[in-house]
Amino acid sequence: MRRPLYGWLVSEAVSLTGTRVSMLALPYFVLVTTDSPVRTGLVALFEMVPLIVLKVLGGPIIDRVGARRVSITCDVGSLVVVGSIPLLYDAGLLRFGALLALVALAGALRGPGDAAKSAIVPALVASAQVPMERATGLHATVERTATMLGAIIAGSLVAVVGAANALLVDAASFGLSALVLAWATASMRRPSRSSGQGADGAEEEADALPYRAQLAAGWHFLRGDRVLLGIAFMVALTNMIDAAYTSVLMPVWARTWGGGPAALGVVFAVFGGFAALGAICAATWGARLPRYATYLVTFLVCGSPRFFVLAWDNPLWAVLAIAAASGFGSGFINPILGAVIYERIPAPLVGRVSSLITALCFALMPIGPLLGGTLVSGAGLAVAMLVAGSAYFLVTMLPAVDPKWREIDRRPAPASQDLANAPAS
Template identity: 75%
Template sequence: MLALPYFVLVTTDSPMKTGLVALFEMLPLVLLKVLGGPIIDRVGPRRVSISCDLGSMVVVGAIPLLYAAGLLPFGVFLALVACAGALRGPGDAAKSSIVPSVVEAAEVPMERATGLHATVERSATLLGAVFAGGLIALIGAANALVVDAVSFGVSAAILGWATTSLRRPAADETEAGADPTPYLAQLRQGWDFLRGDRVLVAIALMVALTNLLDVAYASVLVPVWAREWGGGPAVMGVLFGVFGGTAALGAICAATWAAGLPRYKTYLIAFLVCGSPRFFVLAWDNPLWLVLLVAAVSGFGSGFINPMLGAVIYERIPKHLVGRVSSLTAALCFALMPLGGLLGGGLVSGFGLTVAMLACGAAYFLVTMLPAADPKWREMDHRPAVSPSREDAEPAPVTG
């Protein structure tokens, strides 16, 4: 999140090239999320996730090695970034597909599981961002990527150890391998289910637009702000770290109390707090304490979003379609992310940082508050009596 864009920015001094790197990472990521769903359902999310982590270790590790050897022209760098994105797409989708099995095994409310999942993710953002910002400042972005590569190998080892009990029985694997349904038909089954659920489609489209703006924010706008006004990569790491830390706190609160909260109202309040304010505060050269205060409040609000939306998504997908439908849903959520870097780079290059921040902040407010005018979103508050994580689950009924 920090090392790649800052590496490009300091070596090329080009916001547009920085945005181009985000495009080359996110485009194959989205494509492979779509195409990997049937494979996840057939092979199993555990195997896919571990394999993708090991592949990512090799690809990401090649970037600093080739750079040190003087063998990393920009075209080769973009190719490696594209490979990293292609591995991350199905790898991330596979990790998400494990969640319903964990919930079923642990017999806990879905919000508790998604809340704890978000807590771990946000905590990693807190620790990783602070560590990365300091590491980049100390040893440089290229050397920091070596640490990043090693972390993929550690991830594969931990996941392999921690999920051994979730391996599918041999009978299930044989049955899955003998499934006569062609690959394209399996892909179509996932798409047919997704497009028939308006709530899932609405969530995916909203998240796609916010992700577009978030990528512009993280990959271009914040690095440019840090270089011009914010004090470099160390302060950038602190900014992301404060946001991630309070987001982890919010996710812990969500894991504890979200099962009893109205999802629709919580969604609106959380996005109102965590969306546009963090763009607006960076539009001008505000004091650092104010920037970090807004980041803290925004992060806390954001901690409630993923547990809420994640619970809604998982509850509405039957177990035998989790890989396909969750991959397609995630792919829709990620669909505009390849353009986020180009959007941020184009706005900064054409209009300056202040206008870019204000424009993105205003767009974020409109996108996240439009659901307030659509009563269909109130179906988020429906909690099925029987969890669809069971083998014989049906899609959650649609009300209203």
């Protein structure tokens, strides 16, 4: 039964498109209204900190209540919170402190909501009976396509109705996403307690543990898997740099060298479009590619070059050419790393461990915009781009000298991929 998988993909397409609109519109709105890169970074900080904390704390709740319920509930809450920002601004009631409070609440809802959307994947794969890399590749395609569409929509909306009102699209996307997911996965049910899943009632005993013990169980498993920890810390560092790039460096570039939000939208759209093409290739052929070699090659292409080309006033065609190559390479990354993560986590711990991993991946993101804003203010855009690009290269190439990373090439036998126990409801 593939309706739940494809319905989830549609739900993600809607939600991610709206989120990408917000990712461009919100920082540009703060930058234009305050003329402060530091305040722009501060808004990102207030959103990301609760997002990360609630990702960690929500893991046991996802495993106990069900990923489907948590995801739908958080999306409905996000509809209300995000929609309040443009409404208050248009009414003249949005002060900077209120904006910080609203983005913090939005982050607090998005944290467990995103974690739940990730934790439901093994159950969807089991229901659809497709290879894990097919599902992660299709999701990466959706994510990259959403980046492209979101950038195009955001650039147009910001130019026509203003950055604040563009956030209404993000708010509406949460509501539509919740409706689609609720419909598509209505037939999925959490395994019953009497079904015999879990040796000697181990699953029932685990659910009876106190909340703190359940949270600790996820951390103990993650701490014992060096590959998963390595992935989490590598992605945490690159996400920090990417957060500075998206929230501060790119808006400053667009404003400094002309083009404004329209040029910003075009660059993100080209990157997202070619990333979607790369993700389609990964979904089609990813199961046959060597993961370790593919990781190294694609990060060489999609990492530092996109920073270096923006360090000077290069023509837009050069920026777009690098964006296209970088986007295509980046399309292979998430399908590879996603498949490795899901394959290494036992089904009863999917919610907790995947939440911890994504929380670690997001942990340094609040620092990125602040560092980016401080670096631009103190040393200028060119230096900031060169520093960020060099750091990106070093972080992503560290696995080249760590033999433990070669374990990502190991794929489990089909018979061993027991995903049916993953909670979905």
